[in-house]
Amino acid sequence: MIGQSRNGTDWLAHGVLLLGALLFILPLWLMFAGSTQDSALISRGELSMLPNLAGLGVYADVLLHGASGGPPVWRMLLISFGMAMAVAIGKIAISVISAYAVTFFRFPLRMFCFWTIFVTLMLPVEVRIIPTFSVMADLNMVNTFPGLVVPLIASATATLLFRQTFLAIPDELMEAARMDGAGPWRFLKDILLPVSAANLAALFVILFVLGWNQYLWPLLVATDQGLTPVVLGIVQMIGTESATEWNKVMATGVLALIPPVVVVILMQRWFVKGLTEGEK
């Protein structure tokens, strides 16, 4: 039944969705186009939507030399990538084993351990920045890479997610594995992890983006320029605005967006499924 009204709705849907898509694409395009233009022209208000292909050299320039005396952007990208990977892998690793322990074993204070972890569920690092910073200072971890990463690894979200996944594993699967003589490690490695692959992938995307996008924590802990991640570096490039090199700021913005966007798009199907199922 393809009636008149049905077609009308389709056109409306295309219109709304196109508008929505443009709402996100246009600012990004403006940033890319701006990155190739002359900084002085941009400052005078002559930012154009048309990229100037001759200006693409700015990317090599910021990657190798940075802007306004800051560190080179390749270094910031490296720090960001290291942070994102360390946060994602570290968090997944400790969460898988702790969720495994509380669901597949019985030991004294088991539920106490679980609740101790669980209570931290929704307390983002922003809430406890100042006291956490003083703990870092006591541990001499200020201005170190582990200092940048380790406090972000401690959180309950992933543990909770894996516990739910593990609880849903049929008892028969484990009985069969034990009958075949599989110990706890074999069971985890050969059965549990493959079965949870979709959750692992989804969580990896979420945590990679989380690690990449950190701003406040590096602002406090990484005052050493050599440890500046790109998301923080780009804001520092804008500086006082009297002498901002806008084309370099925009080029760095584009570079800062590419890695997390690529991860999200490549793993979109798993990521959306894992994200929305995990919360229910």
Next chain:
Amino acid sequence: MERRTIFPGTLLPVMLVMPQLVLTLIFFYLPAGQAILSSFTRSDPFGMHVDFVGIDNFIDLFTDPLYVDSIVRTVIFCAAVSISSMAVALILAVFADHEIAGRGIYRVLLIWPYAIAPAVAAVLWILLLHPQIGPVGRWLNQHGIHWDYKLDGFQAMLAVIFASTWKQVSYNFIFLLAGLQSIPKAVIEAARMDGAKGWFRFRTVILPLLKPTMFFLLVVNLVYAAFDTFATISAMTQGGPGKATETLVVKVYQDGYVNQDIGSSSAQSVVLMVGVIVLTALQFRFMGKRNAE
């Protein structure tokens, strides 16, 4: 819920839970404990003496008009960001749920912004809204509106609300689309047969079924708007002009890190922690109720 079958042994599981437990103790309980302790103390300007002052810090906080202003500002900001980002996402999700050509492409185009960092969103919006270089800011000024979000507090608030909302739309979109897709087609078909049309069908059939998703999203959005937007605000306005965009998290950072007022900032941290715990508890009570039904 418990498992029936388990592995024997005590040492192994204790070892397995230990890394997470130790990290949680060092980076959560220790700082939280310290914050609670120092929220009851005050040190002299030179840091020589630390005195126990009871709940004086909290009394000072809630009688300080600057702090009360910041609470009100945060509530307005959080409500504006949460409601507008959910509303925009809902409209997009409803149309993305239609069986139209190219809907896979539309979905990718609306999901990728999930990856945008709050700080990068701020930079993008500076480029749009800047009174001298931004196309939108220049357009406003050419059309008789005196636009400078760096000088006008109200405009600054609008600017950080726009940037924060824009960044959050795709997160809401993902969940609302999944929520819409999980509504059985039979339900919608039945409503259609009963003659329920367009908006009426949406309001009486679809919206009630989306309520659990929307409540979950509301809490997540409030937490996002209260905390994750630090980067957006810090990059765009640094809390200014004056204190026009100084939300509670920006104020903790200003008082604790920039001005080194540990007693007051600890009390502020404790207030924020209590706020998040209340939101989390609300969320779980609601979800528990739903699961029990």
